[in-house]
Each structure stands twice: as C-alpha cells, then as structure tokens.
Amino acid sequence: xxxxxxxxxxxxxxxxxxxxxxxxxxxxxxxxxxxxxxxxxxxxxxxxxxxxxxxxxxxxxxxxxxxxxxxxxxxxxxxxxxxxxxxxxxxxxxxxxxxxxxxxxxxxxxxxxxxxxxxxxxxxxxxxxxxxxxxxxxxxxxxxxxxxxxxxxxxxxxxxxxxxxxxxxxxxxxxxxxxxxx
Amino acid sequence: xxxxxxxxxxxxxxxxxxxxxxxxxxxxxxxxxxxxxxxxxxxxxxxxxxxxxxxxxxxxxxxxxxxxxxxxxxxxxxxxxxxxxxxxxxxxxxxxx
Amino acid sequence: xxxxxxxxxxxxxxxxxxxxxxxxxxxxxxxxxxxxxxxxxxxxxxxxxxxxxxxxxxxxxxxxxxxxxxxxxxxxxxxxxxxxxxxxxxxxxxxxxxxxxxxxxxxxxxxxxxxxxxxxxxxxxxxxxxxxxxxxxxxxxxxxxxxxxxxxxxxxxxxxxxxxxxxxxxxxxxxxxxxxxxxxxxxxxxxxxxxxxxxxxxxxxxxxxxxxxxxxxxxxxxxxxxxxxxxxxxxxxxxxxxxxxxxxxxxxxxxxxxxxxxxxxxxxxxxxxxxxxxxxxxxxxxxxxxxxxxxxxxxxxxxxxxxxxxxxxxxxxxxxxxxxxxxxxxxxxxxxxxxxxxxxxxxxxxxxxxxxxxxxxxxxxxxxxxxxxxxxxxxxxxxxxxxxxxxx
Numbered sequence: 226x227x228x229x230x231x232x233x234x235x236x237x238x239x240x241x242x243x244x245x246x247x248x249x250x251x252x253x254x255x256x257x258x259x260x261x262x263x264x265x266x267x268x269x270x271x272x273x274x275x276x277x278x279x280x281x282x283x284x285x286x287x288x289x290x291x292x293x294x295x296x297x298x299x300x301x302x303x304x305x306x307x308x309x310x311x312x313x314x315x316x317x318x319x320x321x322x323x324x325x326x327x328x329x330x331x332x333x334x335x336x337x338x339x340x341x342x343x344x345x346x347x348x349x350x351x352x353x354x355x356x357x358x359x360x361x362x363x364x365x366x367x368x369x370x371x372x373x374x375x376x377x378x379x380x381x382x383x384x385x386x387x388x389x390x391x392x393x394x395x396x397x398x399x400x401x402x403x404x405x406x407x
Numbered sequence: 408x409x410x411x412x413x414x415x416x417x418x419x420x421x422x423x424x425x426x427x428x429x430x431x432x433x434x435x436x437x438x439x440x441x442x443x444x445x446x447x448x449x450x451x452x453x454x455x456x457x458x459x460x461x462x463x464x465x466x467x468x469x470x471x472x473x474x475x476x477x478x479x480x481x482x483x484x485x486x487x488x489x490x491x492x493x494x495x496x497x498x499x500x501x502x503x504x
Numbered sequence: 505x506x507x508x509x510x511x512x513x514x515x516x517x518x519x520x521x522x523x524x525x526x527x528x529x530x531x532x533x534x535x536x537x538x539x540x541x542x543x544x545x546x547x548x549x550x551x552x553x554x555x556x557x558x559x560x561x562x563x564x565x566x567x568x569x570x571x572x573x574x575x576x577x578x579x580x581x582x583x584x585x586x587x588x589x590x591x592x593x594x595x596x597x598x599x600x601x602x603x604x605x606x607x608x609x610x611x612x613x614x615x616x617x618x619x620x621x622x623x624x625x626x627x628x629x630x631x632x633x634x635x636x637x638x639x640x641x642x643x644x645x646x647x648x649x650x651x652x653x654x655x656x657x658x659x660x661x662x663x664x665x666x667x668x669x670x671x672x673x674x675x676x677x678x679x680x681x682x683x684x685x686x687x688x689x690x691x692x693x694x695x696x697x698x699x700x701x702x703x704x705x706x707x708x709x710x711x712x713x714x715x716x717x718x719x720x721x722x723x724x725x726x727x728x729x730x731x732x733x734x735x736x737x738x739x740x741x742x743x744x745x746x747x748x749x750x751x752x753x754x755x756x757x758x759x760x761x762x763x764x765x766x767x768x769x770x771x772x773x774x775x776x777x778x779x780x781x782x783x784x785x786x787x788x789x790x791x792x793x794x795x796x797x798x799x800x801x802x803x804x805x806x807x808x809x810x811x812x813x814x815x816x817x818x819x820x821x822x823x824x825x826x827x828x829x830x831x832x833x834x835x836x837x838x839x840x841x842x843x844x845x846x847x848x849x850x851x852x853x854x855x856x857x858x859x860x861x862x863x864x865x866x867x868x869x870x871x872x873x874x875x876x877x878x879x880x881x882x883x884x885x886x887x888x889x890x891x892x893x894x895x896x
Contacts, residue, residue, distance in 0.1 A: 244512070244680050251510030251682040259680035263622060263861060265535075284777040286675050287865040380510075418723035418730070423664055424603035425724055426702055427711035 227371060228289045229276040232308050233298035235267045238358030239274040241384065242298070245362055248380035249372045250278045258283055271306050278371050296365050297321060298344075298357050309335040319368050319403075321345060321357050326406035340368040340405040344395075347402065351395035352388070359385075359392040363399035374400055438465060442485030444500045450475050452497035459489035459498060506684040506750070513644040514539035514677040516685065517609055517669075520651040522553045523691040526607075527578035527698075530558035530569035534588035535621045536673035537611030541583050563588040567595040567606070574604040575712050577703030579655065582606065585673055586613035586627045593631065599666045600635030601728055602712050603701070605658030606666040608636075609651065612773065612824075613673040614860040622861020623673040625772065625824040628801075629834045635728050637667040637735055638802035640773040642758075644683040646799070647671045649752060652686065656695050657742050663735045664701055670801075672774040674861065686750065694749055736803045756805030757812050758797040761787060765794030767818040767877055768850075769869065772798050772835060775822060775858065782869030793873055798835070806842045813843065816850040820876040823856045823888070832888040853879050854888035862892065 229246070233239035240261045247259030258277040275289045293316045297308050300322040309318055316337050320329050321344035330339045342364045344357040351360075359381060366374050377396065382389040415421050422428065446459075450473075459476050460468045467482035468489065478489065490498040509516070518540045521529075529548070531541035541557075548557045556573075560566045563584050570580040584592060589610060599606055610628055614620040628638060637657060641647040647669070654667040671677060686694075702710045716724050736756070743754035758776075761783050762768065771779050776797035786793035796812050798805075813819055823833025831837060836854035843849040853876045858864045872891065890896070 247680045248510040251508070254508075256682055257510065257680070260674075260678055263536075263674035263678060265621065283681070284780050285866060286679070286774050286778045288863045290865070414717070414720050415723065418726040421720070421723055421727050423701060423727075423731075424601060424712060425714055425716055425720075426603075427714050428702070428709070430709040432711075 226277055226279040226283065226285075227294065227369070228292045229278070229294040229296065229365070230289055230292040230312075231274045231276070231296045231298065232302050232306060233272055233274070233358065234302065235270045235272050237298050238356060239272060239298060242296070242358040242362060243274040243276050245359065245377060245380045245384065246276050246365065246372065247278075249362075249376040252379060253372055253376050255280055255372070256283050271302050292316065294319065294365070294369055296361055298361055300324075303332070309333050313337070317368050319361070319364050321361055321364075326404050330406060338368070338405060338407050340364060340403050342399045342403045344399050347395050347398045351398060352391045360395040360399045363396035364403045367400045367403045368405060437481050438484050439479075439481045442480070442483055442503060444485045444487065444502045445480065446478050446483065446485075446487070446489055447499045447501050448475065448477060449497045449499070452495045454495050454497075456495075458492050458494070462488050462492045464488060506686045506690060508682055509685045510680055510682050511644075511685075512539065512678060512680050513647050513671065513683075514611065515543045516644055516683055517647050517651055517671065517677075518543035518547065519685060520648040521581050521607070521609075522547045523686065523688055524581075524607075524652055524655045524695055525553065525579065526555050526581040526655075528556045528558065528570065528573035528580045529582065530560050530566045530573070530580070531582050531584070532560050532563045532566050532588060534563070534585045534613075535611075536613055536623070536677045537583045537585040537588075537609060539677060540609050540611065544581075563591040564595060567592040567599065567608075570606045570608075571595060571599060571602070571604060574599075574606050574700075575602065575704050577698075577700040577705070579659075579698040580604075580606045581608070583609040583611065585611040586615055586621075589627045589631060590615065596631050596636070597634040598713065600732070601724070603664040603731075604666060605655070605664055605698075607651070607654045607658055608666065608668045610668050610670045611673040611677045612670050620860040621673075623675050623824075624859045624861070625670070625834075626826070626859075628668065628670050629825040629827075631668075632802065632834065635665070635732055636802060637663075637665055637732065637739070638670065638800075639667065640670045640799055640801055641676065642774055642776040642797055642799070644676065644679070644681045645752070646754075647676060648683055648685060649746065649750070649754070650799075652691055652695060653742055653746055653754070655698075657735070657739050659698050660735075660738045660742070661701060663731070663738050665732060665735055670773060675774045684750075690749065694745070732803050736800070736805065739800065739803075754799060756798070756800035756808040758799060759812060760795040760797065762794035762796070762812070764792055765816060766792040767820065767873060768794045768796050768813070768816050769820045769822055769873060769876075770796040770798060770835070770839065771822045772801065772824065775824065775864065778864065778866055779822070779869045781866045782873065785866065785870050786873055791873070791877065804838055804842070809839065809842050810846065813850055814848070818876050818879070819850040819852050820872060821852060821854045822872070823854060824858050826856055826859070826890065836888060851879065855891045856888060857891045859890070864891075868892070
C-alpha cells in the first residue's frame with residue numbers, strides 16, 4: 226500500500242487532486258482512498274489531503290502520518306510547514322518549484338527521491354491560471370508510476386467538462402518536464 | 408350483547424401506531440356532561456348572523472330548519488363564549504339544575 | 505448489473521437513496537452529513553429523481569416534514585448529524601410511535617460542547633432509546649447497501665418503523681473509495697414500490713398521532729417495544745434476500761478471525777476496518793484475537809452477541825461515546841447487561857476511543873487488545889478508560 230500526502234492551500238484544489246488520483250486508480254481496478262484533512266474549509270490556509278492506493282481492499286481508515294510520497298502544490302508552504310515530516314526516508318518528495326531537485330534536497334534535508342517541476346508556469350501557460358492541482362497529478366504519476374496517465378483523463382473530463390483538455394495538456398507537460406533526483 | 412370497550416383491553420388489540428380508522432370517533436365523547444351552565448337562545452333577538460357558530464370551540468352549534476342557531480347539548484360544555492360573542496344579546500347562560 | 509464506481513461515500517449514499525426513488529426528501533445542512541442531501545438536491549434538479557426536495561429551515565422541520573409526507577403515504581428520507589439530530593429530538597420518538605417508515609442517514613458527529621464537528625457516536629447514542637431501527641455501516645459499500653436495505657426493512661408490513669443508517673462523519677462521509685453501485689433495475693427488483701399501510705386522505709379517513717391516556721399508554725409502549733424487537737426477524741430475512749441477490753452478507757454482528765479466539769474486540773462503524781488490521785497483527789504475534797463488528801444496534805442483537813462471545817476469555821468493548829456519570833460506555837453497558845445472566849462470560853474491558861475525531865491508528869487497537877489480555881490476569885482497576893487522554 227502506498228500512502229500519499231498532498232500539501233496545498235485551501236482553495237488550491239488539493240481535494241480535487243486526491244479525488245482525481247483515487248478515481249484514476251479505482252478506474253484501473255485498483256483500490257484507493259482519497260480524503261481531505263477533515264475539518265472546516267479555510268481558504269488560503271495550509272491544508273493537506275491524502276491518498277492510499279493498493280491492489281487489495283484498503284481497511285485502514287486512520288490518518289496518514291508516514292507517507293511514502295509527499296506532493297507540494299505551492300512551494301511557498303515549504304517555509305511554513307515541514308513538508309517532509311514523517312515522510313518515508315526512502316520515499317519521494319515532489320514539489321512545484323522552478324528549483325532543481327538537488328536544491329530542494331539541500332533545503333529540506335530530505336535524502337530520498339526528490340522531483341521538481343515548475344507547475345505554476347505550466348498551468349499559467351496551458352490554462353491561464355496558476356492552479357496546479359491537476360498539473361501536479363502528471364508529476365506524481367511520472368515520479369511514482371502508481372497509475373497510467375491515460376487513467377486520469379476520464380475523471381478529469383467528468384469533473385471539468387469543456388476545460389478538461391487544458392488540464393490534461395498541463396498534466397502531460399508536467400509528466401514530461403519533471404526532473405527527478407534519486 | 409357484548410359491552411362496547413372503552414379502550415383496547417390488551418396491547419395486541421392496539422392498531423399499529425394507535426391509528427384511528429373510524430371517522431368522527433370523538434362523537435363518542437359526550438362533553439355535554441362537563442356543563443355547569445347552558446345557553447338559552449332568544450329567537451326574537453336572534454338575527455341569524457352565525458357568530459355563535461363561528462366562535463363555538465366545540466363545534467356543537469348548528470342551524471335549525473328555520474335558520475336559527477342552536478347548541479347540541481350532548482356536546483356543549485357550557486363555556487359561554489357564544490353568549491359573550493352574541494352582540495344582539497340573544498344568548499344567555501343559565502345555571503344547570 | 506452493478507457498477508464498480510469510485511465516489512465520495514456521502515455522494516454514493518445519496519445515489520443509493522435516489523435509486524430507492526423517495527417521494528420526499530427534507531433536510532437541513534449540517535456538517536458532516538451535508539453532502540448527502542446536497543447531492544440529492546442535485547439529483548432532483550437534474551431530473552434524475554422525481555421527488556419533492558424540501559429546503560426546510562431546521563432539522564425539527566426536516567423530520568416533521570418527513571412525518572407528514574410519510575403519513576400521507578410518501579416514501580420519505582432525511583439526513584443529519586450531531587446537534588441537528590438533537591434539534592430533531594422532539595420528533596424522533598414520535599416517528600416510530602406513529603409507525604412511519606422514514607429512512608434517515610446520520611453522518612455521526614460529536615455533540616457540543618466544546619463545539620466539535622468531527623466524528624464520534626454521541627449523537628446517535630442520545631437517541632438510542634427512541635424506537636428506531638439503528639444500523640452502523642463500516643465502509644462505503646455497507647453505506648450504499650444499508651441505505652437500500654433500510655427502505656425495504658422500514659416499509660415491511662410487520663415492521664413499519666423508521667430506520668437510521670449511521671456512517672461515521674468524515675471517516676466515511678468524506679472519503680472517496682471504490683464501491684459496487686447497484687443498477688436501477690437491481691434495486692427495483694429488490695425494493696418494491698411503497699404501499700403504505702395507511703395514509704391520510706379525505707377518501708380514506710385515518711387519524712394519526714392521537715392522544716393516549718394512562719389507561720392505554722403502557723400497552724402502547726409495549727406494542728412499540730415488541731414491534732422493534734420483532735423487527736430483527738424481518739431484518740435477518742431481508743439481509744438474506746440481499747445476500748442472495750447481491751452476494752454481500754449482512755449479520756447483526758459480523759465476525760473477523762474469530763476461529764479459536766480467546767480475546768475479541770467489539771466495534772461499531774468504521775473503526776472495524778482499522779481494527780481488522782490490528783487483529784491481523786495480533787494473530788501474527790501469536791495472540792488468539794478476533795473482531796466482532798456490530799452492524800445492528802437497535803434492536804440490540806442479544807442472541808447473536810451471546811453466540812459470538814461464547815468461549816471467549818476476554819472481550820474488549822470499544823465505545824465512541826461517553827455515558828457521563830454512568831458505569832461505562834453505552835455499548836459496553838448494553839453488552840454487560842446482556843451477559844449478566846450468563847454463567848460463563850468473558851472478562852469485559854471497555855475503552856472509549858476516537859472522541860470528536862481523535863484519530864485511532866492500528867497500533868492503538870493492538871495496544872488496547874494487549875492491555876486487555878493483561879487484564880485477564882488482573883481485574884482492571886476502572887470499569888472503563890477513555891483511551892489516550894493526556895495526564896491520565
């Protein structure tokens with residue numbers, strides 16, 4: 226079982242990210258959970274959202290404290306929140322930033338795999354808005370291989386209708402442009 | 408003849424949810440026995456306006472063949488509201504007995 | 505054919521209710537159940553469900569509107585949580601007394617105060633003696649299934665009682681997971697159109713909610729109690745039907761790895777899934793541990809409980825509510841009372857966990873079970889323990 230924690234700010238769509246990724250995994254016949262950090266919605270506040278993905282039924286319903294993967298939608302959070310907290314030392318940290326993975330490794334002190342992509346730039350260019358929740362799904366898939374990128378398209382089409390294609394383009398660019406340092 | 412039961416004898420005899428299926432079953436309840444005074448109607452002053460009929464909380468006042476209003480003494484509780492409301496002064500309450 | 509879907513459980517619950525074609529949905533939003541009626545209002549607005557969605561001004565009105573609708577012969581549904589259930593409380597016991605088969609989803613949440621929007625079971629426990637059939641879902645699938653079963657059970661001519669389906673707030677309501685969603689055709693086959701026993705109508709006069717004098721009140725309460733106790737037989741029949749049609753088994757108390765168990769934990773709701781993982785861990789350590797997952801809370805399944813605990817040395821009852829000033833947690837209280845007359849009974853320990861959304865992880869369940877095993881040798885000092893309280 227793989228456990229994922231997403232960091233974002235209220236309103237940036239981290240819940241949509243976990244929902245989309247869960248639906249993609251479920252669509253492939255896998256088992257998955259997607260859930261927000263339970264509680265009131267607070268626009269702009271640092272929030273987290275979570276995924277569990279497995280090939281068998283998932284029974285654990287507690288919070289996630291030792292994720293295998295951490296995804297950061299907004300690099301400005303990294304000075305506010307210890308995004309690597311509890312992260313499996315052999316896990317993966319994926320950050321939306323223009324910086325290189327090596328720079329992030331130095332900044333965070335995290336010794337596992339680090340991957341970076343300038344998702345804000347991609348989102349701005351592809352969708353005209355710096356909302357990176359769908360863009361970063363491409364990065365997550367590239368770094369983890371948890372689901373096929375094709376599997377995300379259906380949930381995105383269902384969710385976003387006419388603007389789904391722009392989201393898909395942004396996601397595919399992030400998939401291609403992600404830089405990984407083991 | 409079996410004496411009619413005032414209420415079901417056993418819990419099994421209750422209808423589901425104590426629903427009452429007989430319309431107008433409250434007619435069995437003769438509230439006229441509560442009456443300490445009764446309304447007396449003076450037809451010479453009655454203008455057949457029906458204000459007593461409207462105000463009667465028991466709903467026991469009806470119109471007779473000549474159009475005058477009368478209380479059904481089986482149900483009239485003797486509250487006196489009709490007499491209070493009757494502005495031509497056609498209704499008087501008199502003590503029972 | 506059922507379809508494997510991924511969906512937030514609250515939305516899936518609403519979809520399941522829509523498959524049951526209720527005529528009236530009346531609800532007032534309160535976290536964490538809100539997504540259920542909200543999604544139902546979408547389904548009605550989209551024209552997928554021909555129902556009257558009544559946006560009432562309070563939960564008291566929500567259940568009152570359902571009462572009126574049900575009394576007029578409509579299939580009625582509502583949903584609430586926490587203080588919303590308390591605001592309904594005046595109407596809650598009237599519904600079973602009037603034998604109205606309303607179905608209600610409760611997204612379980614702590615009662616205030618201090619104000620708290622997260623999950624525990626204090627809301628339903630406060631209404632435990634109201635006369636409703638009460639079930640607890642452990643996951644998304646059970647939520648869907650119980651919603652559909654609830655209408656059939658409620659409307660059965662030998663039952664005619666309201667049913668509340670409890671799903672843990674957030675832990676279930678806000679989680680996206682895979683579930684099998686029955687098709688409309690399958691639900692139509694399982695759930696016949698509602699034929700009310702009686703309905704208020706000018707052509708067919710009936711009075712509901714009449715006065716009962718002391719001369720008849722004992723009998724009325726006896727009838728209310730008996731119909732709830734006797735509903736278990738119908739619940740079991742309908743669960744059997746469900747299993748035959750959909751292949752998913754429902755029992756008042758589900759068992760997990762109970763073969764040869766010496767110690768067992770008993771849970772209600774979504775805790776059961778996490779506890780299963782703890783049981784696996786205990787078994788791996790060589791502890792003969794098993795799990796009892798109670799799904800039917802009212803009518804209380806006494807016979808099933810006695811059968812399930814026979815041969816156990818130790819039973820750990822997990823509560824998710826406090827009976828303030830009482831002898832132990834509400835579930836434990838009932839379990840103990842059911843076992844009092846038994847010659848052979850396990851030692852019972854009671855842990856109250858997860859209040860107001862306090863997280864409980866697998867390791868906590870393992871720790872609780874191990875403590876209980878220790879207690880087999882030494883009688884516990886306290887009748888119950890609120891688990892994980894700092895300073896105690």
